[in-house]
Amino acid sequence: MNQDRWREILSVSARLFKEKGYRATAMEDIARELHITKPALYYYIRSKHDLLYSIIDEAIGQLMQGLERIRDSGDAPDEKLRQLISWQVNMFSRYGDFTNVYLANEAELEPVRREYVRERSREYEKLYRQVLQEGMGTGRFRAMEVNTAVRAISGMCNWLSAWYSGNGKMSADEIAGVFFDLVMGGLEGRREKRGAS
Amino acid sequence: MNQDRWREILSVSARLFKEKGYRATAMEDIARELHITKPALYYYIRSKHDLLYSIIDEAIGQLMQGLERIRDSGDAPDEKLRQLISWQVNMFSRYGDFTNVYLANEAELEPVRREYVRERSREYEKLYRQVLQEGMGTGRFRAMEVNTAVRAISGMCNWLSAWYSGNGKMSADEIAGVFFDLVMGGLEGRREKRGAS
Numbered sequence: 001m002n003q004d005r006w007r008e009i010l011s012v013s014a015r016l017f018k019e020k021g022y023r024a025t026a027m028e029d030i031a032r033e034l035h036i037t038k039p040a041l042y043y044y045i046r047s048k049h050d051l052l053y054s055i056i057d058e059a060i061g062q063l064m065q066g067l068e069r070i071r072d073s074g075d076a077p078d079e080k081l082r083q084l085i086s087w088q089v090n091m092f093s094r095y096g097d098f099t100n101v102y103l104a105n106e107a108e109l110e111p112v113r114r115e116y117v118r119e120r121s122r123e124y125e126k127l128y129r130q131v132l133q134e135g136m137g138t139g140r141f142r143a144m145e146v147n148t149a150v151r152a153i154s155g156m157c158n159w160l161s162a163w164y165s166g167n168g169k170m171s172a173d174e175i176a177g178v179f180f181d182l183v184m185g186g187l188e189g190r191r192e193k194r195g196a197s
Numbered sequence: 198m199n200q201d202r203w204r205e206i207l208s209v210s211a212r213l214f215k216e217k218g219y220r221a222t223a224m225e226d227i228a229r230e231l232h233i234t235k236p237a238l239y240y241y242i243r244s245k246h247d248l249l250y251s252i253i254d255e256a257i258g259q260l261m262q263g264l265e266r267i268r269d270s271g272d273a274p275d276e277k278l279r280q281l282i283s284w285q286v287n288m289f290s291r292y293g294d295f296t297n298v299y300l301a302n303e304a305e306l307e308p309v310r311r312e313y314v315r316e317r318s319r320e321y322e323k324l325y326r327q328v329l330q331e332g333m334g335t336g337r338f339r340a341m342e343v344n345t346a347v348r349a350i351s352g353m354c355n356w357l358s359a360w361y362s363g364n365g366k367m368s369a370d371e372i373a374g375v376f377f378d379l380v381m382g383g384l385e386g387r388r389e390k391r392g393a394s
Contacts (some may be wrong), residue, residue: 021304144378147367148375149379154357159355179349181341
C-alpha cells in the first residue's frame with residue numbers, strides 16, 4: 001500500500017473524528033474529504049472501527065517509541081523526566097488529532113483491541129514508574145507513593161486534551177517547562193521545612 | 198417537587214450515563230431502574246438533555262461551593278491549596294458519577310447551556326489562579342506562569358476520571374496528600390540548586 005496515501009487517510013480521519021466525534025463521522029465524510037469514492041476508501045480499510053484502531057495504535061506507537069528511547073538513555077533521572085514530559089506535551093502539538101482521538105475513544109474499541117491498548121497503557125505507567133524509582137533510588141527524588149505520583153504526572157499531561165489548542169500564548173516547550181518545574185520541585189526532596197540541607 | 202425523589206432520579210441517571218454512556222442510555226432505562234413508568238419520569242423532567250444538564254449543573258455547583266468556601270477562608274495559601282486539592286479529589290469519591298458525567302459530556306450540551314458551563318469553568322480557573330497568586334505575592338510560592346500551573350493542577354485532579362474507581366488501595370485523602378506533596382514541593386521555591394536557603 002502507498003504509505004503516503006495511508007498516512008493521509010489516517011490524518012484526515014483523525015481530524016474528522018476529533019472535530020465531529022467518532023460516532024458522528026461517516027465513511028462518506030472521510031471519502032469526501034479525501035476526494036475519493038467510498039468504495040475507493042474501502043480498498044484501503046475494512047471498516048470505520050479499523051480506522052479508529054489504526055489511529056489509536058499509531059498514537060500509542062509514537063508516544064511509546066519516544067518515551068522508551070528516553071528511558072533507555074544514559075541520562076540522569078531528572079533529565080529523563082524532563083524529556084518524558086516534553087515528549088508527551090509535544091505529542092499534543094505535533095500529533096494532537098491522533099492523541100485526542102486515542103484519549104476520547106478508547107472505550108469504542110472491541111474487547112480484544114481494547115485489552116491490547118490497556119496493556120500498552122500499563123507499559124506506559126510502568127515506564128514512568130521506572131524513571132521515578134530510579135530517581136528515588138539515587139536520592140535525587142524524595143520518596144513518594146509512586147503509582148499516584150505517576151498518575152498525577154500523566155494526568156497533568158493527558159489533560160492537555162481538554163484545553164490545549166495550539167493557538168495559545170504558550171508553546172508546547174514552554175508548557176512542558178512549567179510542568180517539569182512544578183513536578184520536579186515536588187520530587188527533589190530538598191525542602192527546608194523537612195530539615196534536608 | 199419531592200427533593201428526595203429528584204435526587205434519586207439524578208443519581209440513577211448519572212450512574213447509567215456513566216456506565217452505558219449518555220447517548221446509549223434511553224429514558225426507558227432510567228424509568229426501569231427507578232421502578233416507575235416512562236410517563237411518570239416525564240412528570241419530573243422534560244427530556245434526557247435536561248437530565249444531563251441538571252447532573253452537570255449539580256456537579257459544578259457542589260465543586261464550586263466547596264472551592265469558594267476554601268478560597269474565602271482566612272487560611273494561608275498553602276493550606277488553601279491543600280484543601281482545594283482535597284475537595285476536588287473527594288468529589289470523585291463522594292460524587293464520582295456526577296463528576297465523570299460532567300467531564301465526559303460537556304460537549305453534548307446545547308450552546309447556551311454549554312456557554313454557561315464554560316463560564317463556570319473560567320470561574321474555577323480564576324479561583325485557583327487567585328490562590329496561587331496570593332501565595333506568589335507573599336513569597337510562599339515561587340513565581341511560575343500561573344495559567345499553566347493552574348491547568349497542571351486541575352489536570353492532575355480531573356484525570357482521576359480516567360483511573361479512579363474507589364476500589365484501589367489508596368483512599369481519596371491519601372491520593373490528595375500525594376498530589377499536594379508533589380505540587381507543593383514545586384511551588385515552595387526553596388530548592389537548594391536555586392540558591393535559596
